[in-house]
Amino acid sequence: MTSSEGSALSALQIASHGKDRYPTPKAQAEKLVIEAAELLGAIAEHANSRTHQRNHSLADCPLVRGELADVGLCLYALGNKVQIDPITAMRELVDRDQRRFA
């Protein structure tokens, strides 16, 4: 278990549900892919909707905010299951990433 806020929020959400519906790393990873697709759909819906664009920015889009939160919670739930803190893993990757794009 990690101490990050995302990890704690994900654990809190699952506890409040009363049941972990995606109890294995594989099931959680599959759910993460589905949530990422839903985020893409929300961004596309905002981009294709004059009503959305008239009423709010992308950053304030309720659909996009909700799906982004779902993706984050799902990522942290997966991190908890595989005992990897996503922030620590991202830091490790960024620190050793030597690629440059021209």
Ligand SMILES: [Zn+2]
């Ligand atoms: Zn919107």
